[in-house]
Amino acid sequence: MRHIAALLVVALLAAVVVFFAISPAHGWWLPAGASSIAHPIDALFDGILVVIAAGFVLVMALLSWAVWRGARSQPGRARTTHGHLGLELAWTASIGAVLVGIAFAQLPTWAALRDPRAMPEGGATAMVVAHQWAWRFAHAGDDGKLGTEDDLETASELVVPAGEPVLLTLRSRDVIHSFFVPELRIKQDVVPGRAISLWFTIERPGTYELVCAELCGFGHYAMAGRVRAVARTEYDAWIAERSRARLTNGAEDAR
Template sequence: MLLILLLGAAAVWSFAAARAHGWWFPENVSVFGARIDALFDLNLWITGGVFVLVFALLAWTVARGALPGRARPVHGDLRLELVWTLVPAAIFVGLAVAQLDEWRELKYAGARPHVAVTARVVASQFDWHFVYPGPDRRFDTLDDLETTYELVVPAGEPVVLQLVSRDVIHSFFVPGLRLKQDVVPGMRPEVWFEVRGPADLELVCAELCGWGHYKMAGRVRVVPRAAFDAHLAALERAFRSNGKDER
């Protein structure tokens, strides 16, 4: 029992030390990231408490069973079975209710900002490609602006991305934004975020997508609106100089 308590205390200390020294999550830059972190912490404390409780009961059971004397077989306990069924069910329902507002705001199309799609993210083995609408502000036309590896978006305003896969299931994951969304062939989900100021963020694929999954990485660079407009202008100049505009 003492060993179990010591291990539990060590786990709590390591958790607190990791947060205090910045060894926990990457710095959050998203306007909704703090709420995601709060939900994660809530889940962690609940599951951590259950972990300690279960192993303490296990240690007590082992110690009690090691006592001398004849063992008494137990065929079941209805009250105990009700407890270990209803308590987890209540916890799951409580967690579901606690995250409803965040889920609605982040995932429900009717609740997110009503702005045009900033860029289309195209995932393929094993690269990220990004498509911006050209001067006509529409996708799938001859003036689409394409780039790879680095996604540049404006700061201080909502950014909506459309996600597309060319081959297998990928997962668009930007830890600094607390944003993760599966990219499934045949579907075009949209995600949104907002970052108050400039940032340079890591983008990775969080779904095992083949032998080169480990190298499917990119960057998300958040810049002021003027710098974003300049980036689009540079892409358009490169587009025209390459002779791709056939209109």
């Protein structure tokens, strides 16, 4: 019976390893990254996954070996030990070293995403405002600055130029939300009372799904939007058209 238990642990281990190995080829994985920050984020994700996988394989192998060995010995109480200072220090220090290593390894990526001073010249800037339960956006108008007369507001859809840096400032009007665009690998809490900035470049034009990733109340499930990245000419045309519509209060569209 205990031999069967040991074999089941080995089978579980093998099943998990096989599942992870074949997942990317079957599309059971993250969607293809579409932003400048996606590559370093994916590299971190893969690196951490390898570390976790190594730990998992080691623990499961030890567990199945212990169960297998226990099955061969005489039935009765298992021999237990505790209070082995050297062993406890060793596993605490080794796990601590792994965590500290990960913390340092992710620092450059964290800084690259968040430091607006590292942002190249040009590009676009926009404000993201989260509230229960929707996303609103303010795009810098012709003057390229936010918080001025010519800002263009939209609901649910953020429009940005593809291939250029985009600086976002995120605010919340009520509770904590989370701005999550899986294909861009951007997931940032939006905290009331704070203006949080981050920047990235979307490499491929396209429409990317935006969801709220922080349980924020009754309508959380419906708090969706999209990020639309378009070529620079299309972006300029969009800004010009929206500015005209705003100045005429939509009368142009109604005719």
